Structure formats: structure tokens, C-alpha cells
Amino acid sequence: MRRPIATAVLTALLGLLPLDGQAADDLRSSIAADYQARLGPLFRWFHANPELSHREFRTAERLAAEIRALGYEVTEGVGGTGVVAVLRNGEGPTVLIRADMDGLPIAEDSGLDYAS
Incomplete structure (x- = not known):
């Protein structure tokens, strides 16, 4: 964004x-x-550092490390490169958030120093 x-x-x-x-x-x-x-x-x-679908090894590793540092219980390698994180904070409903983390094989013409 x-x-x-x-x-x-x-x-x-x-x-x-x-x-x-x-x-x-x-x-x-x-x-x-x-x-x-x-x-x-x-x-x-x-x-x-974009990675194609089912090849997001560095992405998954970085995401797991960032989430783990926030205090979540992290399981890696779900379905290959998936990451599952659980934040235990007491009784109550469980909230699930799902997100894709693969990149697309495109040449980004944004001029940004971090462009894909």
C-alpha cells in the first residue's frame, strides 16, 4: 500500500x-x-525480494521470524511454504486471517528502489 x-x-x-x-x-x-x-x-x-508461488522460502522464513518476534506461536512449512501463527490471549473467539505471499513474474516500472 x-x-x-x-x-x-x-x-x-x-x-x-x-x-x-x-x-x-x-x-x-x-x-x-x-x-x-x-x-x-x-x-x-x-x-x-518477490518469490513465485510454492517457492516463497525466504518470504516464509522472514514472515515467520517477524511474527515470532511479536510473541506468536509459529508453525512453518504448512503445505510447503505456508506459515501459521497463533496468538494466545485468553478465552474467546478465534480469528483467522489468510494472505497470499507469492510474487508475480512481472517487471515493475515504478522507479522505486525496492521494485520487483
């Missing part, structure tokens, strides 16, 4: 929260700082 889109989505979501102006600004700054510190570099790494 490009930064302008992420900023627009974040701004829209913040508008739904019952926060005063200063609290919203503080939250926005906190999210932006976290993005710059962790998510931005991770986004660039994944885009600079």
Missing part, C-alpha cells in the same frame, strides 16, 4: 474513533512512527 493510500485510510479510521484532537494526533503520530520503524522496511523487503 502506498503511503498516501495508507494515510487516507488511517485518517478515515481515526475519524470513527471517539478521540479528541490531541489524542487523535498522538495516535496518528504513533502509528506513523511504527510504520517508519518496522512496517515500511518490511514492506520494502518483501517487494524487493
